[in-house]
Amino acid sequence: MTRAVPDKGTNGLQWEAGAISCAxxxxxxxxxxxADAGLDLASPGPDAKHAQFEGAEAYGASIPLSKVLDSQGDVLLAFGMNGAALPADHGFPLRVIVPGNVAxxxxxxxxKITVSDEESTTQWQxxxxxxxxxxxxKPDWxxxxxxxxxxxxxxxxxxQRPEAGGKVNVEGYAYSGGGREIVRVDVSIDHGKTWxxxxLMDDAGRGSKSWWWKRWRFVIPDEGDKGGEVLVKATDExxxxxxxxxxxxxxxxxxLSCAWHGVHVGPGERAKKEVEAK
Incomplete structure (x- = not known):
């Protein structure tokens, strides 16, 4: 997420908690x-340090070549998404997928792909x-x-409260970069005093790394259904x-704004709540 704090703004979009998906x-x-193009994966050479990517409209970025060469790095040239052809909005006909890294x-x-001794020179890099x-x-970039x-x-x-008088169900996601698996999600209903x-859901298995988000759910006990802010924080492996x-x-x-997330809920509230940042 990108986030401001109450007394400080930021020079950028406020993405908040909803700018994420899993595919x-x-x-x-x-x-x-x-390798098929002739690069020696075992010894690529002293000047082969970065993989630069150039897309349409001059957008460009790069990653360390070591991420590409890692057999468990899983960097893809993707042409399909969710069992179908890659949609235009998601990069048709071809895009790079760098799991574990920022989008x-x-x-x-x-x-175009270039193996280079330097990062991409674009502003996005x-x-x-x-x-x-x-x-x-005033940073020195x-x-x-x-x-x-x-x-x-x-x-x-x-x-959500499924029915009148029922328990309050809380759901969400957790994620960590670099393929690090989420091992715990903690929820507090008393301003972080106790947790x-x-x-944890989505535990059917993992490949070489944990590249996807982890969904979670929590039921607020009856004695805790007094309204207030519900807080969540996650821990990775x-x-x-x-x-x-x-x-x-x-x-x-x-x-890289990653502080605890909180949503306010009233006592006995039945309506579904949309994501709102703390």
């Missing part, structure tokens, strides 16, 4: 394509997706690395967990 992609591994690296409408400290108002993997995050997407663990608020991670662009 099944069909394609070929980029490492295999590069800005998964270039759509792919036109060199400026837009970088992160600085909360005190930095050359002093920070481009964002690649995402931090651990989670969100509440639905709060309980949500039930490396025991990275979300910070409490955005103040300590604020940055000029609002990137």
């Amino acid at each position: 099944e992609w069909t394609g070929v591994k980029l490492r295999d394509v590069l 800005a690296r998964s270039v759509k409408w792919l036109k 060199r400026r837009d997706y970088k992160c600085f400290g909360p005190n930095v108002a 050359s002093k920070a690395p481009s964002i690649q993997e995402m931090p651990v995050t989670s969100a509440i997407t639905r709060i 309980a663990q949500a039930e 490396s025991y990275n967990t979300q910070p409490e608020d955005y103040h300590g991670i604020w940055n000029q662009r609002g990137n």
Whole structure:
């Protein structure tokens, strides 16, 4: 997410908690394509450090070549999505999928791939997706690395009481970059004083890494149905967990905002709640 805090704005769109999706992609591994094109995967050479991608309308980005060459990196040239041909809005006829990384690296409408000794020179690589400290108002863009993997995050997407007098059901998603699996989701109904663990779903199996989100659900106990804010935070397999608020991670662009997510619900409320950021 990109997020401002009440007393500080950001130079960027406020995506909040809903700018995410999870899809099944069909394609070929980029490492295999590069091998067929003559690249020595075992010894690509000292100048082969980055894979640059150029899409339509001059959009471009890059990732470290090591991510491409990793047999478990799963970087794809995708031509299918969810069992069908790749839709135009999602990059038809061909796009890059870089699982575990920010979506800005998964270039759509792919036109060209270059193995280079430097990152892509586009603004989307060199400026837009970088992160600085909360005190930095005028960043020197050359002093920070481009964002690649995402931090651990989670969100509440639905709060519902199925029937009058029934228990309150809370649902949402959790995700961590780099293929790190979500191992725990904690929910609080008393402003973070105490926590309980949500039930994790989508556990049918995993491939080389955990590239997808983890859905979760939680039932608020009867004695806890007093209204107020429902909070959620997630922890991944490396025991990275979300910070409490955005103040300590604020940055000029609002990137990598991953603090606890909260949604207010009234006592005995029956209506479905849409996602709203804390």
